[in-house]
Amino acid sequence: MISFAAPWVFLLLPLPLLVYRLAPPHREKSSSIRIPFFRHVAKAAGIEPKSGSVIAHRPMLQTAVVTLIWLMLVAALARPEKLSDPIVIEKSARDVVLALDISGSMDQRDFQSTDGTPKQRLEAVKDVMRRFIAERQGDRMALIIFGTRAFVQAPFTEDLNSLNGFLDQTQVGMAGPNTALGDAIGLGIRTFDASEVDQRLMIVLSDGADTSSRMTPTNASAIAADKGVVIYTIGVGDPNASGEDRVDLDALKAIADRTGGEYFFANDEAALAQTYQRIDEQNPRIVETQSYRPQESLAHYPLLAALLLMLGSAAGLHFAQRRRSLP
Template sequence: MIEFATPLAFLLAPLPLVIRYVLPAHQETVSALRLPFFRRLAHAADVAPRAGAVVFRRTMLQNGAAILIWGLLVSALAGPERVGEPIVQEKAARDVMLAIDISGSMDQRDFRSAQGEPTQRLDAVKRVVGDFVSARDGDRIALIVFGTKAFVQAPFTEDLGSVRALLEQTEVGMAGPHTALGDAIGLAIKTFQSSTIEDRLLIVLSDGADTGSRMTPINAAAIAAGESIEIIAIGVGDPDGSGEQRLDERSLNDIASTAGGAYYFAGDETALSDIYTRIDAQKPRAVETTRYRPRESLAHIPSGLAAGIAFLTLAVLYASTLRRKTV
């Protein structure tokens, strides 16, 4: 489809006629030779003397070329454009951070799989969280793993396949045997600060109690709340355990409530899957949609035609002049 960017330029089309009929004609004083027998000379030449005889008259070729050239130049000024089909672009409107505990206690095989068989806690988590990541098409997702230290395994990206692949490569103990939950939340806050997206969600999954963070989890959650980061906490360990093996549900609950989120406990893989399904329903993917039509300027076409017509007209007039001189 062809459109004009500045159609008001067509109002310039009658400008030459306005100039011709409104403005006075250009006049110049030129030298002339006075002949006492001018009338007899004119009669002998069979011409009728008239005023303005020295004004050159344009030929039909010149008039036609001038009209075409002016019309093409006005069309070029109007900005003709070829408009393409609408293109829809979507970009993420929410950042989702996944913080996964990979401390030594995640090696326990007391978690029941969907088939009811004992399985390693981390293996079950990777299956469920991997499915959750794949279903979040449209969100930007980042992955943090933590043990004694917290590390950014994947920065914010819309390449969900890469996030899932990096999640699959994590192993128990890669970040140390202990649980630095507060440091993981602090690292998440720092990572969120590089984002310009306002809707921010942190999903923390842990199976133990914080045992070595430089910042307490509650203080970290309070800072997260100040940064408009919502925290959902998920516990997958044993609430009745002892020492570092005990799931600190109270801390996880306090973290979630401080940061405006919720706490969930999963005793097996099926319950964990249900939790992530619930989160997916409560926090559906959010995207910003942009529509635009690609535009290609065609102003060079009428401009080029105008230049071509002008060149051909001058060439024809020059050839005619040469013929007359030869004759």
């Protein structure tokens, strides 16, 4: 499709005609030969001498060429451009942070897989998280791991394959043996500072009680609520254990309730998969759609045509004058 960026320029098309009709004619004096006996010559020829002027007439071909040149120049000023098919860009309208507990207790093999065999907690969680990540194509996601300290394993990215790669590199104990749940939430809040969207979702998975945070989970969840971060918490492990191995379900529930999220408990791989499925159903993908049409300027084509017409016209006039000057 071809359109003009400045179609109002075509209003200039009748300008030469208006100048021709309204502007005073161009007058030019030319030299002549004075003959002392001019009156006698005129009388002998039977002509009555009188003053006058000669109006030069432009040939039709030259008029047509000049008209075409003017049309090409006006068309170039109107900025013709070729519009390609619209290109639609979908941009995620929500950012998601995954916070994963990799404390020492995640090494226990008390998680039942779908085939009934015991499985390491972290490996079962990673298998389910991979599927969850793969189903959120187009979303921006970040990965936080926490043990004694919390770290950003992967910043916000739309490349979910690389995010799964960072998840694969995660091992039990690489962030320390203890559980810093509050610090992980605080780090997630700081990670959202680089986010430009209003919809902010954090999914926190933990199998222990907070024992090493510098910021309590209660304070962290209050700050998250103030900043509009919704937190979904998932508890795995044994709530009847003692010490750091006991998952603090009450704390996880309080965090979710304070931020407007929801709390889940999963004691095997199937339940964990259902938990992520429910989170996905409650938080469908939100996108912002932008579209644009690539534009290719075509103004150089009428300019080139006008230049060729001017060069051809000048060459034609030059050769015509040379022919007239030849004997």
